[in-house]
Amino acid sequence: xxxxxxxxxxxxxxxxxxxxxxxxxxxxxxxxxxxxxxxxxxxxxxxxxxxxxxxxxxxxxxxxxxxxxxxxxxxxxxxxxxxxxxxxxxxxxxxxxxxxxxxxxxxxxxxxxxxxxxxxxxxxxxxxxxxxxxxxxxxxxxxxxxxxxxxxxxxxxxxxxxxxxxxxxxxxxxxxxxxxxxxxxxxxxxxxxxxxxxxxxxxxxxxxxxxxxxxxxxxxxx
Numbered sequence: 286x287x288x289x290x291x292x293x294x295x296x297x298x299x300x301x302x303x304x305x306x307x308x309x310x311x312x313x314x315x316x317x318x319x320x321x322x323x324x325x326x327x328x329x330x331x332x333x334x335x336x337x338x339x340x341x342x343x344x345x346x347x348x349x350x351x352x353x354x355x356x357x358x359x360x361x362x363x364x365x366x367x368x369x370x371x372x373x374x375x376x377x378x379x380x381x382x383x384x385x386x387x388x389x390x391x392x393x394x395x396x397x398x399x400x401x402x403x404x405x406x407x408x409x410x411x412x413x414x415x416x417x418x419x420x421x422x423x424x425x426x427x428x429x430x431x432x433x434x435x436x437x438x439x440x441x442x443x444x445x446x447x448x449x450x451x452x453x454x455x456x457x458x459x460x461x462x463x464x465x466x467x468x469x470x471x472x473x474x475x476x477x478x479x480x481x482x483x484x485x486x487x488x489x490x491x492x493x494x495x496x497x498x499x500x501x502x503x504x505x506x507x
Contacts (some may be wrong), residue, residue, distance in 0.1 A: 306332050307339050310358030311349060315404040316397040325349065351418050354405055358422040359397060360411070364391050370433060380437055381483055385475035388453060392460050392469045399461040427449075438487055445486045452482055 293334045310332035312324050328339040328349070343349040370380070391399065409419040428448055434442035437454070456478075459465040470478070 290343075293478045301340070303334070304342060304352065305356060306334070307342050307349075308352045311353040312357060312360075312398065312401040313354065315401040320404050320408055323349070323353075347412070347414060350408065350412075350415055353401070354415070354419050355421050357398065357402055357405065358425065361391075362396075362425070364395050366399070370429065378480070380433060381476050381479035384449075384453075385472050388456070388475055389470075389472045392457065396461050399457055401405065403458070403462065425504075437483070449482065450485070452478075 310328045311323060313478075314327055314331055325339040325343075325352050326336065326347075328334075332338070339349065340344075343352050352439055370383045371389060405415075405419060409416040427446065427450070430446035431442050434445045434449070439445045456470075456475075458470045
């Protein structure tokens, strides 16, 4: 399959399955046109597929939304790289650097994914069946953060993980679609923010000395 660009975001690489191609096109349409612009016909056109292909894969609108949520979770995992975060070491300093790297990568290279996520999150508030699917797809990140906070020495890992999520979500919203959309913090600023937050949770000594700064030499294709 030749490389193809779907509206708004991602480069489709050779070997992409039809299911992922459809879901990628759905995410791109959500970012570009919002929920009203997401139709089976529009996905076919955006993905460069024959009419009816999306309907054959996801017969209902709910099935199409669920496919988009599943693909979103997979692509966010590729951006946020749980393995990279887990390898940051047990100290809060290393974790602050790894979190800053992941968040900066998301904000500077994948803003359209964030917009699509907000569209899906809002739709999930109106569709209980999608809410359940959306929450289940995102559970991997909550589990990962709980484990990271436990490894970092948090006395209350679940509560601290929630605080981290809330801080990240607020920053992502402000920088992707809010009043700071034109002023994304650089990695050093993000690392300072994470360090301050983790210091309050883990104590001064737990955050001191994060080791060498991680290099972001990945070429994202999500």
